Amino acid sequence: MSCWQTIQDYGLRSIGIGERLLPRDGFTLCEQITLIGSGMLWNIYFGTLALVAGFFLANLLAVAKAAPSRWARKPAEWFIFVFRGSPLFVQFFFAYFLFLSLKQSFPIFTPFASAWLGALVVLFFNTAAYSAEIFYGALRSIPKGDVEAADAYGFSGWPRFRRIIWPTMLRLGWPAYTNEAIFLFHATVLVFFSGFPSRQQRGDALYYANYFADKTFNPFVAYPILAGYFILLTLVVIAIFGLINRRLNRHLPQEARRKLRIRPNLIR
Amino acid sequence: MFSYCTDPETLSGLSWLSCYLTTGKHMSLYYAVPTVLLLLALTAPLALGVGFLGAMAARARFAPLSWVGKSYIAIVRGVPDVAFFLFFVIALDQALEWLLHKARCPDWPEPVRQGNDFVVCSAAKIPPGTAPQWIHESYGFMLAVVTFAIVFGAFVANVLFGAMRAVPRAQLETAAAYGMNTRQTFWRILVPQMWVYALPGLGNLWMVLIKATPLLFLLGVEDIVYWARELGGAKTARFSDYPHPDWRMWYFLGLLVFYLIFTRISEIFLERLMQRLSHGQATTGGEALRKADA
Amino acid sequence: MKTILLSTAALALTAGFALADTVRMGTEGAYPPYNFINDAGEVDGFERELGDELCKRAELTCEWVTNEWDSIIPNLVSGNYDTIIAGMSITDERDEVIDFTQNYIPPEESLYVALTDDVDIMGVIASQTSTIQSSYVAESGATLLEFATPDEMVAAVRNGEADAAFFQGAYLKPIVEESSDLTFVGDPIALGGGVGMGLRESDGELREKFDAAITSMKEDGTLNTLLTKWFGEKQKTF
Structure with missing residues (x-):
């Protein structure tokens, strides 16, 4: 079977399109690369949606944690503490149990017991908590001068937050947030590994890598392929976040930014 | 454990629970707690060392060394730790044994790779085949520490690399003005000054490291999560004196509390450390301390 | 001897x-x-x-x-x-x-276990990941639901996630004997x-x-x- 045929058969296997049965013997390199790549669709799906949705919740949580009101502050603090303070797969375990029991009384929760929604919700809360802590830290270290300048120009309330505080917060928190995004994509491999059951052998990249490592009894092919995919994915994430970072910093004097790059050469 | 535990079927309530919670298997769970703590205590400094070397390599003026440092950071950071653990430990183990094999048995007639098998001479076995079980376990533990250190070292290297760039240039120029050479500037100014910029990132990594310990079972170390899962699963009366339904919920709740307390203690400690490092620094934190003192 | x-x-x-x-x-x-x-x-x-x-x-x-x-x-x-x-x-x-x-x-039998007798063994079937039983279910055309441990597999039948579980008989037998809710369905199948x-x-x-x-x-x-x-x-x- 040619490699092109394999790609047609298994390229979308992870979402249930193509051959029903997984390859059983032979296990060419092409099959391994195709199926593990097909599994990456799930990792990208979980990572991207959780990241986008988590970004908005994180902003809310960070502002709530920095708020003077106790009623806003305490819930946000506890949410962040619980989700940052426990291992992800303990969270998966509890979420799975919770959704299963909710499902029994409320049929509306049925999709939550499947990975595509249940695991997504957990990852969404998890990344929201981690990012909120990053943004909260950034909120606290906004230079006093910026806020004073805003006051002097007559900004207050929402416009002041929207135009001055929020962009500065993003700018300061961005490098750490990039790291969090990388960690989130890595965390998506835990979904089928220790959280939710996989259905009809539809799983993520690690699920298929595990399948091949189990069938060929050789961990030194499938897992490095998985690693290669993730290195690529991480490079893409870093590139996208780098572009956003450039946009966030575009108002800064360009000269200063270039100097920043040269700096390491000066100290040697 | 207690004298009345000989016949658990006759017990009920608290006395049953006291016997149940002190079985040999539960002792393994309790014993796993110091194991995990010891692993963290050993991994943190080692990862810091690896990360420091990585950051120095990435900054090196000698291009190949800089490539090595940068690709180490990029590759290891890019791979999910689970995937790394699944093949790296076996590879590391085989690499060590292969090196020892080359050194100790230079005239071994058979190939090391025989089909799927990896066979070295018995003098090159780590630990030796006659070693008692605890040596095997300690060796597995050390492999886990080294693997964790290599993975987290890459993240530490990335944080330190950034922190070294964040030290205000004026401070380094002042050092040069005082007549320090580059090496002196590096060790006397840059390294002491970078920690305040590195600490938030390092603190975050510490939190991630704590939460990565459930992956230890992949490395063959039986940690608290392994035992909690093992103890919590439903037990029938045929294979256990203490039959019970699926109690994983309660064991995992215990784990949750353990990790939350551990996180809270770490947070308090890191907060204190940050305050201490911020003294006299040209940051908002340092400024706040200066004002508080005045 | x-x-x-x-x-x-x-x-x-x-x-x-x-x-x-x-x-x-x-x-x-x-x-x-x-x-x-x-x-x-x-x-x-x-x-x-x-x-x-x-x-x-x-x-x-x-x-x-x-x-x-x-x-x-x-x-x-x-x-x-x-x-x-x-x-x-x-x-x-x-x-x-x-x-x-x-x-x-x-060579021993693998068995289906479920909550009631009238379960469709072509429905959602739970098994442990990477076992001969899970390969068998995947090929049988039923919807395979894979769990990391046999423990979770049985739990999935109890909580209704799966219609039945398919696994090595010797593992399932003591569980079925000791619990009132589970029962064997379908014919035993010899694998391996x-x-x-x-x-x-x-x-x-x-x-x-x-x-x-x-x-x-x-x-x-x-x-x-x-x-x-x-x-x-x-x-x-x-």
């Missing part, structure tokens, strides 16, 4: 196998009654008793270690332990990578070539020793006694 014992001893002497070395027995420890961790935190079960007896007959010093199921074969070929004695069915796929002794449990001990392909001498020990246990009936003790009266014997 005496002659067999003598011949194994002779073999051991001539082969120059380092007798001082302990044989490390790799098992999973999460699979009663085959092997499990008992209340005292030690490896226990049918295979523990069998393995100890085999080691005694082959005059070997043995030591028990546990390993995750997923990486149990890679760790064997990499030399972290010397045998796998973990309820592993003899299959062609596995036989290509490692060697098996003769089987010490005859029985359970054997896995060894490295380069370890021919060790394999012969264990093979001889298993033969001797089959001949004097001790193996059958052990099988009945752990798997019940209805267990197929040799």
Whole structure:
């Protein structure tokens, strides 16, 4: 079977399109690369949606944690503490149990017991908590001068937050947030590994890598392929976040930014 | 454990629970707690060392060394730790044994790779085949520490690399003005000054490291999560004196509390450390301390 | 039987196998009654008793270690332990990578277990990831739901996630006997070539020793006694 045929058969296997049965013997390199790549669709799906949705919740949580009101502050603090303070797969375990029991009384929760929604919700809360802590830290270290300048120009309330505080917060928190995004994509491999059951052998990249490592009894092919995919994915994430970072910093004097790059050469 | 535990079927309530919670298997769970703590205590400094070397390599003026440092950071950071653990430990183990094999048995007639098998001479076995079980376990533990250190070292290297760039240039120029050479500037100014910029990132990594310990079972170390899962699963009366339904919920709740307390203690400690490092620094934190003192 | 014992001893002497070395027995420890961790935190079960007896007959010093199921074969070929004695069915796929002794449990039945009798075994079927049973379900056309441990698989039937679970009968039988809610459905299906001990392909001498020990246990009936003790009266014997 040619490699092109394999790609047609298994390229979308992870979402249930193509051959029903997984390859059983032979296990060419092409099959391994195709199926593990097909599994990456799930990792990208979980990572991207959780990241986008988590970004908005994180902003809310960070502002709530920095708020003077106790009623806003305490819930946000506890949410962040619980989700940052426990291992992800303990969270998966509890979420799975919770959704299963909710499902029994409320049929509306049925999709939550499947990975595509249940695991997504957990990852969404998890990344929201981690990012909120990053943004909260950034909120606290906004230079006093910026806020004073805003006051002097007559900004207050929402416009002041929207135009001055929020962009500065993003700018300061961005490098750490990039790291969090990388960690989130890595965390998506835990979904089928220790959280939710996989259905009809539809799983993520690690699920298929595990399948091949189990069938060929050789961990030194499938897992490095998985690693290669993730290195690529991480490079893409870093590139996208780098572009956003450039946009966030575009108002800064360009000269200063270039100097920043040269700096390491000066100290040697 | 207690004298009345000989016949658990006759017990009920608290006395049953006291016997149940002190079985040999539960002792393994309790014993796993110091194991995990010891692993963290050993991994943190080692990862810091690896990360420091990585950051120095990435900054090196000698291009190949800089490539090595940068690709180490990029590759290891890019791979999910689970995937790394699944093949790296076996590879590391085989690499060590292969090196020892080359050194100790230079005239071994058979190939090391025989089909799927990896066979070295018995003098090159780590630990030796006659070693008692605890040596095997300690060796597995050390492999886990080294693997964790290599993975987290890459993240530490990335944080330190950034922190070294964040030290205000004026401070380094002042050092040069005082007549320090580059090496002196590096060790006397840059390294002491970078920690305040590195600490938030390092603190975050510490939190991630704590939460990565459930992956230890992949490395063959039986940690608290392994035992909690093992103890919590439903037990029938045929294979256990203490039959019970699926109690994983309660064991995992215990784990949750353990990790939350551990996180809270770490947070308090890191907060204190940050305050201490911020003294006299040209940051908002340092400024706040200066004002508080005045 | 005496002659067999003598011949194994002779073999051991001539082969120059380092007798001082302990044989490390790799098992999973999460699979009663085959092997499990008992209340005292030690490896226990049918295979523990069998393995100890085999080691005694082959005059070997043995030591028990546990390993995750997923990486149990890679760790064997990499030399972290010397045998796998973990309820592993003899299959062609596995036989290509490692060697098996003769089987010490005859080919056995895999069974469907469900909450009611009228369950469709072509519906949602739970099984453990990477077992011969999960491959079977995947090929049968039913919707396969895979769990990391057999424990979670049974839990999924109880909470209604899966219509039924399909797994090795010996594992399911004690669970069904002791609980009122579960029942067997459908016909038993014979999979695999029985359970054997896995060894490295380069370890021919060790394999012969264990093979001889298993033969001797089959001949004097001790193996059958052990099988009945752990798997019940209805267990197929040799």
